[in-house]
Amino acid sequence: MTPSPTRPDDGVAAETVELTKVYGAGRTEVRAVDRVSIRVARGTFTAIMGQSGSGKSTLMHCMAGLDRITGGRVLLGGQDLGALDDKALTRIRRDRVGFVFQSFNLLPTLTAGQNIVLPLELAGRRVDPDQLAAVVGPLGLGDRLQHRPSELSGGQQQRVAIARALLTRPDVLFADEPTGALDSRTGEQVLGHLRQCVDDLRQTVLMVTHDAHAASWADRVLVMADGRVVDDLDRPSPERLLGALARDVRPGARGGLLQDAEVTA
Numbered sequence: 001m002t003p004s005p006t007r008p009d010d011g012v013a014a015e016t017v018e019l020t021k022v023y024g025a026g027r028t029e030v031r032a033v034d035r036v037s038i039r040v041a042r043g044t045f046t047a048i049m050g051q052s053g054s055g056k057s058t059l060m061h062c063m064a065g066l067d068r069i070t071g072g073r074v075l076l077g078g079q080d081l082g083a084l085d086d087k088a089l090t091r092i093r094r095d096r097v098g099f100v101f102q103s104f105n106l107l108p109t110l111t112a113g114q115n116i117v118l119p120l121e122l123a124g125r126r127v128d129p130d131q132l133a134a135v136v137g138p139l140g141l142g143d144r145l146q147h148r149p150s151e152l153s154g155g156q157q158q159r160v161a162i163a164r165a166l167l168t169r170p171d172v173l174f175a176d177e178p179t180g181a182l183d184s185r186t187g188e189q190v191l192g193h194l195r196q197c198v199d200d201l202r203q204t205v206l207m208v209t210h211d212a213h214a215a216s217w218a219d220r221v222l223v224m225a226d227g228r229v230v231d232d233l234d235r236p237s238p239e240r241l242l243g244a245l246a247r248d249v250r251p252g253a254r255g256g257l258l259q260d261a262e263v264t265a
């Protein structure tokens with residue numbers, strides 16, 4: 001059944017309705033996302049898993065307004081992104097979306113503190129010192145704000161990236177393999193911080209990961225194969241996730257889900 005469009009106050013942070021994204025045309029056509037309809041509840045942690053090429057990043061980029069869609073709809077905080085011109089879409093990306101990448105994406109010449117406030121300053125918005133303290137305190141960054149990224153550990157750099165993403169109070173914090181460049185202990189701490197953002201700040205987090213253990217920090221795990229959501233699991237353990245991933249290996253499927261899935265526990 002096709003879900004009805006979202007209103008801002010109905011507890012849904014993001015929604016896709018029959019979302020389709022096609023790259024190329026004719027013989028080179030790739031249907032990266034194929035009629036995906038999902039609702040992401042506000043204040044929840046959702047992970048997206050699936051084999052390489054299954055459409056995880058494309059789905060996330062379409063939901064964040066980074067990629068134009070081919071068909072269907074994307075709503076963010078009740079706003080239909082398809083109805084927006086480029087200027088309005090840029091504003092939505094700046095004000096209502098937070099992004100955390102595997103490679104941190106911090107500006108090397110700026111201090112941690114300057115990196116954190118940069119999006120607000122670029123938007124011409126005032127930085128509220130209380131709000132800044134409320135974001136950096138729980139992330140344990142209070143005494144690191146004057147350091148440049150090269151003077152910080154990988155885990156600290158990722159926490160700076162999370163603080164930067166949180167400061168605008170986005171509708172959704174999108175995280176693309178946020179622990180991919182970290183050792184397992186540091187990755188665990190970063191996942192703990194993302195969990196804390198959800199539990200304490202009622203932040204909505206959507207994370208792409210290949211790591212079943214990382215995904216088990218989420219409230220919900222969506223499994224993708226060939227551009228479609230093939231499983232929707234409620235607080236799965238890493239073991240249950242690996243079982244689901246193995247089940248979704250079908251004859252003719254590209255590669256195999258298990259070959260990309262990892263458990264670091």
Ligand SMILES: Nc1ncnc2c1ncn2[C@@H]1O[C@H](COP(=O)(O)OP(=O)(O)OP(=O)(O)O)[C@@H](O)[C@H]1O
Pocket residue numbers: 023024030031032050051052053054055056057058059
């Ligand atoms: N810009 C593009 N042009 C053409 N095809 C693309 C483009 N981006 C992605 N694709 C194709 O769309 C499909 C889905 O790619 P996507 O990056 O979303 O998968 P993924 O599940 O995130 O993979 P990975 O885990 O390897 O990052 C793949 O077949 C990919 O080759």
